[in-house]
Every structure is written in structure tokens, then in C-alpha cells.
Amino acid sequence: MRILVVDDEFPSRQCLRRLLASTGGDHELAGEATDAFEAIARCRAQPIDLVLMDTELPGMTVEEATRQLAKLERPPAIIFLASDDESNPAMAERPVAGCLLKPVNEDQLREALNIARRLALPRPQHVEKEEEMAAETPQRAEISARYRGGVRTVAIADIIFLQADQKYVNVRHLDGELLVDESLRSFEREFPDLFLRIHRNALVARSRLKGLVKLTDGTTRVELLDCDDRLAISRRHLPEVRRWLRERDAKTTHRLSPRRFDPRVDQQRR
Template identity: 45%
Template sequence: MKVLVVDDEAPARERLAALMDSLAGYEVCGSATNGVQAVRLAEELQPDIVLLDIRMPGMDGLEAAKHMSEMETPPAIIFVTAYEEHAIEAFETHAVDYLLKPVRGERLKGALEAARRPNRAQLGALEGPAGDSSRSHICARVRGNLELIPVNQIHYFQADQKYVTVRHSGGEVLIEEPLKSLEEEFSEQFLRIHRNALVARNSFAGMEKNTQGCFEVVLKDTGERLEVSRRHVAEVRRFLKSL
């Protein structure tokens, strides 16, 4: 079985790779140093199992695991952590398995033997502990491949029937997440200006009336204009005054 090793510390990756060398039936197909790289390699290499560190800079292991669950054939996730055992209780039931650092050979062997490709219901349980904080990236499928868009590069979300357009610094993608849930998750970073639009707070350049007398938000850098509904004009005005 192919195993992807993910840890931001080189000694930890090397130790896991060395332990894997002594086990028959498994091979390390690649290694990653952060969550974003892990998701991209998982999509490219299609590992059977991912040994996934939890605490990493940027995207942590819990968020990376959620993105991997969007793959057509999700890998089995084994979390690797330096947490004390009492802290593991918070997410223990949401992982396929977990290993405490420093990882022991016998424990690794047992976890690998128990880990198989989980079904989507199992991976859906990963929503639990990671759901307490907003994601650092939005995951979209573009031409059959997963694409990760950093939330801090997104200008706005705009709903159109069942899809939401994610306009970002590198272009735009479509996702199928409800605008309401995006608003709840990213309320500190985005402001609703219309029933169909959320705009990044750091993308506002101002608000102006158009020739029809309707208010529009003007975005920084791009100069794009988005309609502001009457019910949200006051809130947008208050926000702009606070800048």
C-alpha cells in the first residue's frame, strides 16, 4: 500500500520513513511539509494511507484531512501528534487512527494494518474538531482536479442558483457550498452586501451610487463593482466608516 508522510519537521518525516522501511507491504510514495502540499500530493499520488501531522503552520492536518475527503477515492488518515493523550480525546473518535510522537514501530505497524480506505461517512466525521475555526483554504474541483484557493486571496463569493462563484486573485472557480454557511464560517473576514454576495473586508475600496441610483461596492485593485441591496447599505456604510 502507498503511504504519504506529512510533517513539517524533517526528523519526524525521516523517522517515519525509516520505520516504514522495516515493514513489508507498504511503501512511502512521497512526503509533504505542510497541509497544502499534502492535499496536492494526495491528489497526484493517490496514496492508500496518509500519515498526517496535526500541528503545522498554515493549513493544519485536520483541515488537510477534510480537503482530502473531497477526493474521488479518499485515503485513510492516520493522525500523528505530539499531544499528550488527554488532549487527543477531543478528536480521537474522528480519526481513522492516531499515533503519538515519538512513534513506536509496533504501534505504527498496528495502525497501518487497521487503516483501510475509509468511506465518506467516516471522513465526514472530520468536520467535528476542525469545525471550531474557519478554513485557511477553499477547495474546488477544476477540470477533475482539486484546487486550493487561499481564503486571504478571495475577493468575494457570489451565489447563482446552486453554485457559488469564488472570485480570487488568480481568477475564479465554482463551488457548491451554501452562501449562508460560508457567511457563518468567514464572518470575520467577509461582509454580506446582498442576498447573493459576500465581499472580503480587505477588498472594499468604497461604495458609490450608479447612474440608476443604486449603491455599488467598488473593489480594490480590480475596480469591479457589485450591487449592494437596500437592506445592507447601512451596514456597509458603517463598516466603511470604521476603516
């Protein structure tokens, strides 16, 4: 979810930025606005899935702002931020994901974001278009990028991990490194079965993931095959990586387990 924070008070926006960064889930902060006019303009200019909106904004009532947002081609879901119960606006024209009382804590925000995901709202057109394009486009077998005045090609199967590097993605492969002008998200969408996200800035090849190691400072890192680098794994993605490793190890153990000999079954087969 692309989230827009709308509040005229800087400390409130700062607090929400911190909470969104620490709250696990598939979302990102798409921007901030200080009033309803700016919020509507931002939602017109870029795809916004969810708006966290203060109920006491200057220049326009929150009811009118909500009506204006509902008229957009891609109307976002809305979570209101109220200073007390009485300022929770009852909106009849537009489903609302919820209303949080200030000061907002991490658990409340996480629950509201989960509700917003489950709401039966129309899927944003930009998401549908991206999924349609991904379904129509076959997976690439290799990627190419400019390298020292020429073009270098790397097989997808040779990639060990991908790491965001400012505007580029650093592709670590069996023969070295390559910078490509693509996003991690694009790789994640195109190759969901090949790469696993371990951090907001890193994907690792599932086939190269050896295991996890906990350092003395309490942080957890991944160990990779064919590479000495130990990449950091975020707390947000750690449970999913552990679950995937358990499932992989369970499948491997089941496949390699010797079949117990039963003479009765063997005699029946004969």
C-alpha cells in the first residue's frame, strides 16, 4: 500500500513516519501533506492506496475532503486521526478503514492497516495494470546492463542477491557485480518464486539461501552459498524467512528419508 500522511502538525507527521517504518507489512510512505487541498492534489498526481488524515485540517472540513477524494479516478481508503471520540466523522458516501485516537501507537496502527487491506474496495487501476503486464510478460532468463562502455549479460540463475544502491540495484552474481537501472520491486514481482525479500533493500536467491546466523550484537544475518557476504535481515522479514527455511528443510528431509521396509507390503507387491 502506498500511504499518504495528512496532518498540519509536524510532530504528528514525524510520529507517523516513525510508526510506519517500524510497523511490519507491505506498505510504504508515499508522501506527506499539511492540508486537504495538498492531499487531494497529491492523490491526483500519484497513485495513493491509503490516506492517514487528521480530522482537524485547516481550510476544508474532513467531510468535504473525503467527498473530494471519493470522486477521484483512483479513490484511496481513509483512516482518520482524531484527537477525541467526538471528532470521528461519520461518512456515508465512502467506506472508511477506521479512526485512530491520538496519540497513535504501533499496535493500533498495525491493526488499522490490516483492516484497510481487507476492505472490499476496488483495486487501484495501477495495481491491476501492473499485474496484467506481469502476467502477459514471460520471465526473463537473463538481464543486461551497460558495463565499462559495453553491455554485460547475467543469467537470472547465476544471481546470488540483489541490493538497492541509491537509484540502482546492485546485482551480485557468480562472476561479480552489475548495476542495473531497475527496482527491487520489479524483480520481486517478476520472479516471486526465485527471490525472497530479507530487507527493504535486499532480495536473495532462494536457491542460494544457506541459513541464518545470529551475531554477538543480537542481529541476524543470512548465510549464502557461493558468497561470503552476510546480509542483514530486518525484524519485519525475519519471521517469513524462518518459515520458508523450515518448509524447505521439511521438504528436503521428507524427500531424503529412507522408506521403511515392510515385508507384508513387499510380499503383496510380488
